[in-house]
Amino acid sequence: MKNIEKENKKKYFKKTKLFASLIAICILSLSIIQIIVTNHGISSGDNVTKLEEEKDRLLEENDKLETQIAKFTSIKNIKEQAKKIGFIEASSIVYLSTPLPVALNTR
Amino acid sequence: MEKNSRLIIITSIFVLIFFAIIAKLFQWQVLNSEKMSILAENQHFITFQIPALRGEILDEDKTPLVKNEVGYLLYANLKNINQSKEKIAREIAKIIINKDSDGKNKDLLMSEEIRIKNIIDTKDAIWVPLAHKISVEAKNQIEKLNIKGLGFEEEKKRFYPEGSMSAHLLGFVGKDINGNDKGYFGLEGYYDLQLRGKDGKLRQEKDAFGRPIIFGETDEIKTKNGRTLVTTIDKSVQLIIEKYLKEGMEKWGAKSGSVTVMDPKSGAILGTASFPSYDPAKFDDYKNNLYENPLVGETFEPGSIIKPIIMSMALQEKKVKPNTRCPKCSGPRRIGEYEISTFNNQYHPNLTMTEVLENSDNTGMVYVGDLLGKETMYNYLIKYGFGEQTGIDLEEEETGTVKPLDKLYPIDAATTTFGQGIAVTQVQMIKAFAVIANGGYLIKPYVVQKIIDQNREINVKPDLGKRILNNEVAKVLSEMLVNVTNKSPLHFPRDLVPGLNKYKISSKSGTAQIPLFGHYDPTKTIGSVVGFAPTENPKFLILVRLIEPTARPWGSDTAGPIFFNITKDLLTYYGINPEL
Numbered sequence: 001m002k003n004i005e006k007e008n009k010k011k012y013f014k015k016t017k018l019f020a021s022l023i024a025i026c027i028l029s030l031s032i033i034q035i036i037v038t039n040h041g042i043s044s045g046d047n048v049t050k051l052e053e054e055k056d057r058l059l060e061e062n063d064k065l066e067t068q069i070a071k072f073t074s075i076k077n078i079k080e081q082a083k084k085i086g087f088i089e090a091s092s093i094v095y096l097s098t099p100l101p102v103a104l105n106t107r
Numbered sequence: 108m109e110k111n112s113r114l115i116i117i118t119s120i121f122v123l124i125f126f127a128i129i130a131k132l133f134q135w136q137v138l139n140s141e142k143m144s145i146l147a148e149n150q151h152f153i154t155f156q157i158p159a160l161r162g163e164i165l166d167e168d169k170t171p172l173v174k175n176e177v178g179y180l181l182y183a184n185l186k187n188i189n190q191s192k193e194k195i196a197r198e199i200a201k202i203i204i205n206k207d208s209d210g211k212n213k214d215l216l217m218s219e220e221i222r223i224k225n226i227i228d229t230k231d232a233i234w235v236p237l238a239h240k241i242s243v244e245a246k247n248q249i250e251k252l253n254i255k256g257l258g259f260e261e262e263k264k265r266f267y268p269e270g271s272m273s274a275h276l277l278g279f280v281g282k283d284i285n286g287n288d289k290g291y292f293g294l295e296g297y298y299d300l301q302l303r304g305k306d307g308k309l310r311q312e313k314d315a316f317g318r319p320i321i322f323g324e325t326d327e328i329k330t331k332n333g334r335t336l337v338t339t340i341d342k343s344v345q346l347i348i349e350k351y352l353k354e355g356m357e358k359w360g361a362k363s364g365s366v367t368v369m370d371p372k373s374g375a376i377l378g379t380a381s382f383p384s385y386d387p388a389k390f391d392d393y394k395n396n397l398y399e400n401p402l403v404g405e406t407f408e409p410g411s412i413i414k415p416i417i418m419s420m421a422l423q424e425k426k427v428k429p430n431t432r433c434p435k436c437s438g439p440r441r442i443g444e445y446e447i448s449t450f451n452n453q454y455h456p457n458l459t460m461t462e463v464l465e466n467s468d469n470t471g472m473v474y475v476g477d478l479l480g481k482e483t484m485y486n487y488l489i490k491y492g493f494g495e496q497t498g499i500d501l502e503e504e505e506t507g508t509v510k511p512l513d514k515l516y517p518i519d520a521a522t523t524t525f526g527q528g529i530a531v532t533q534v535q536m537i538k539a540f541a542v543i544a545n546g547g548y549l550i551k552p553y554v555v556q557k558i559i560d561q562n563r564e565i566n567v568k569p570d571l572g573k574r575i576l577n578n579e580v581a582k583v584l585s586e587m588l589v590n591v592t593n594k595s596p597l598h599f600p601r602d603l604v605p606g607l608n609k610y611k612i613s614s615k616s617g618t619a620q621i622p623l624f625g626h627y628d629p630t631k632t633i634g635s636v637v638g639f640a641p642t643e644n645p646k647f648l649i650l651v652r653l654i655e656p657t658a659r660p661w662g663s664d665t666a667g668p669i670f671f672n673i674t675k676d677l678l679t680y681y682g683i684n685p686e687l
Contacts, residue, residue, distance in 0.1 A: 045320050060261075063177055064176075066174070073170065075272075076269055
């Protein structure tokens with residue numbers, strides 16, 4: 001009886017030891033993973049800053065281009081450029097279609 | 108014993124150290140907690156203010172009338188300035204005035220130099236702003252000077268691709284008492300809250316090098332950029348009216364002038380110009396009295412251009428018909444101690460109502476007023492919207508003046524029929540005239556047709572208003588005004604504008620005297636023409652007004668050519684085939 005009890009105790013102790021070891025390994029590995037991920041994330045802060053600077057630079061360039069487009073496509077600029085290349089204001093307008101009469105005078 | 112005393116001494120030392128630590132911790136965490144929190148906050152966190160972009164203003168085609176462009180705030184870190192303040196002020200002033208202004212005004216240069224020097228001289232200041240919203244070119248030039256202590260911070264500024272086109276309509280962006288951007292006059296003023304947006308804030312955890320920590324604490328108040336306005340303004344129409352207005356003012360020597368074009372069916376303002384004007388990008392360089400928009404902010408006595416409105420009342424009330432004859436038009440009319448005459452002292456007995464308008468006969472209009480009665484006329488004037496704001500979406504709108512009924516004496520009622528003794532704004536005039544053009548409805552003029560918010564578009568529905576006239580009355584009066592255009596001896600011969608004789612155009616000219624300290628100035632006039640085309644299906648309504656034309660006093664001679672030239676170009680622009 002005593003031997004069986006001893007055996008059971010040994011088995012129980014082994015199981016507990018195994019379970020505790022598994023828990024410890026999980027905790028350790030998760031901690032290591034967290035450290036790795038956090039470290040990776042923190043060092044990415046540098047990349048984030050660079051990307052944000054690049055984004056700001058591109059937005060600013062976009063702004064400048066939009067301003068240039070607005071300047072070049074302004075109606076006053078178009079008028080000036082048209083004059084420079086020889087366009088003139090039409091002196092007479094000829095309408096190709098005329099409205100149909102409501103009634104015709106026939107003989 | 109010796110062992111005990113050493114133990115006691117060491118223990119005492121440890122206890123003392125322990126209490127010293129507690130005391131220091133108490134000092135940091137309790138007595139100086141606020142200061143330490145701030146230091147910790149600054150050490151661990153970085154906070155950015157993200158300024159909202161002010162909304163743009165676009166024309167009806169969604170091309171920009173007002174945009175934002177990159178500008179810079181020039182500041183000085185006074186502790187690092189190591190050059191002569193006078194020299195710095197002079198160099199900077201030369202660049203700013205040359206780059207951002209015509210550079211011809213020596214006074215402007217001198218005052219800018221003094222202003223900058225005074226700022227640099229500020230006592231007990233470390234950081235001072237020297238100039239706001241300088242251009243990129245100016246910034247590059249200042250950088251080349253290599254003056255230690257100067258720095259730049261980006262700040263957006265307004266950019267006007269069309270220069271000073273429609274300046275009065277747009278308004279400008281200045282500063283409020285707190286130094287923040289604020290819109291004044293025109294659309295910038297009326298829609299300031301919508302255009303302004305809301306600044307955002309970003310608070311981020313940072314590392315020792317100042318770089319953001321991705322998994323760190325982040326607080327953000329999102330920036331809300333200002334809304335963009337899509338107006339009803341057509342740039343081509345605007346260009347046309349500015350061209351002819353400038354030419355006309357020069358030719359007739361007018362002190363100032365305005366032209367407005369409106370769609371009479373919807374109330375959409377297609378173009379509006381006034382001169383003298385100003386450059387909204389450099390509004391500081393101009394006198395304050397130029398900022399006011401004459402379309403809504405100036406009142407004037409309309410003169411004969413109000414006669415069709417009065418006639419419409421009599422037609423609607425069936426007091427007259429187009430062929431009703433005036434039995435009191437053979438000579439001047441006496442009202443109490445006053446005598447009312449025609450503008451040229453010529454009289455035509457038994458004029459028809461159509462002829463009263465053709466000849467712009469004051470005595471004929473007084474007869475119409477008699478038939479109408481002053482109470483009915485007054486009620487119609489209020490119905491037409493005179494004496495109150497039209498509700499147009501522009502800042503600083505005036506109401507004009509209509510004499511109250513109990514103060515409308517017989518002479519006042521008589522003079523009102525030919526547009527004296529009543530004060531109106533231009534926008535009130537075009538709103539009233541549109542009733543004739545659109546078949547009888549009192550539409551509400553407006554400038555903004557759409558508001559764009561992030562990715563959403565909000566359409567502004569036109570207010571088509573209530574019916575003032577029957578459709579038949581409006582049509583009849585429109586035809587009477589065609590006669591005025593074609594047959595009036597007063598009108599600028601429109602045959603001088605090629606092609607116009609193939610169209611039916613309804614119009615009326617007017618010449619009003621200018622009141623001066625209780626009487627009328629005999630030497631100065633306001634010349635106007637108002638009309639719409641084509642008569643059967645009006646596409647546009649135009650009001651031209653010239654103040655104090657010196658070459659000739661009459662509206663038909665001065666505002667008339669401007670009106671018909673604009674009409675011709677607009678008929679071509681809209682591709683409207685000749686009707687006749």
